[in-house]
Amino acid sequence: MKVSFIGAGPGDPKLITIKGKELIERAEVVVYAGSLVNKDILKYATTAKPEDIHDSAGLNLEEMEDIFRKAKDDGHNVARVHTGDPSIYGAINEQMQVLDRLGIDYEVIPGVSSFQAAAAALAQELTLPELCQTITLTRAPGRTPVPDKESLREIIRTTPTLVLFLSVSKLNEIVETLKEEYSDDTPVAVVYRASWPDQKIVKGTLTTIVEEMAKTDITKTALILVGEVLSKDAKASLLYDKNFSHEYRAKK
Numbered sequence: 001m002k003v004s005f006i007g008a009g010p011g012d013p014k015l016i017t018i019k020g021k022e023l024i025e026r027a028e029v030v031v032y033a034g035s036l037v038n039k040d041i042l043k044y045a046t047t048a049k050p051e052d053i054h055d056s057a058g059l060n061l062e063e064m065e066d067i068f069r070k071a072k073d074d075g076h077n078v079a080r081v082h083t084g085d086p087s088i089y090g091a092i093n094e095q096m097q098v099l100d101r102l103g104i105d106y107e108v109i110p111g112v113s114s115f116q117a118a119a120a121a122l123a124q125e126l127t128l129p130e131l132c133q134t135i136t137l138t139r140a141p142g143r144t145p146v147p148d149k150e151s152l153r154e155i156i157r158t159t160p161t162l163v164l165f166l167s168v169s170k171l172n173e174i175v176e177t178l179k180e181e182y183s184d185d186t187p188v189a190v191v192y193r194a195s196w197p198d199q200k201i202v203k204g205t206l207t208t209i210v211e212e213m214a215k216t217d218i219t220k221t222a223l224i225l226v227g228e229v230l231s232k233d234a235k236a237s238l239l240y241d242k243n244f245s246h247e248y249r250a251k252k
């Protein structure tokens with residue numbers, strides 16, 4: 001038996017990988033993060049009995065351990081379904097430590113992260129030539145602290161394309177900090193529930209975004225994207241330039 005950590009994608013059940021979907025179909029036990037994973041994903045769970053499908057929101061690590069141990073005893077495969085991609089704020093590490101201790105084999109199936117779905121919702125490339133070639137994914141401190149050396153003030157010195165997870169409720173203070181490095185007219189987008197039917201996009205600049213957000217009731221499940229790339233006023237990529245030859249295309 002095996003535990004498969006599966007990225008469910010950002011919300012739209014069609015944004016799961018084929019591999020992830022097939023593992024959910026075959027698993028006798030499914031544990032999913034009910035707070036963010038779309039329940040429609042559970043329709044893929046055609047092997048697991050209803051009593052073997054668990055919402056992890058109501059479980060602590062010990063209860064999760066009991067489920068893993070029982071699955072091992074029964075020789076049942078477990079689909080452990082996480083939102084977006086499991087490697088980003090996924091809390092999979094502590095579960096893997098439990099599995100190591102129990103001698104249970106595991107694997108990770110990547111998923112489409114919400115930051116990718118947000119970029120798609122905005123039809124936005126996050127890396128534009130001569131403007132910005134670096135994306136920084138981070139968060140404001142919450143109940144989980146952020147190490148001092150990674151404080152927002154420290155990491156924005158190079159004004160990267162910035163994506164903030166788990167931070168929308170602290171937008172006001174974040175904007176004040178960002179203004180120390182980014183110019184006041186830097187574009188900002190907040191994407192709420194990217195890829196869900198009730199997705200919302202709020203656009204502004206560091207000067208206007210707080211006011212724009214005050215007109216909405218968005219307090220969670222949103223990403224803040226910041227950076228000059230969002231203005232789209234950038235040079236075209238060299239990749240399709242007629243004077244730029246590469247491995248797959250000779251210079252004409």
Ligand code: SAH
Pocket residue numbers: 010011036083084085086087088089090112113114115117118164165166167191192193194195196220221222223
């Ligand atoms: N592993 C996930 C992130 C989990 S942390 C991923 O790769 O996307 C949870 C945070 O992710 C939320 O607070 C929110 O900031 C963001 N998030 C998750 N799903 C989202 C969605 N569909 N749209 C916008 N933000 C989302």
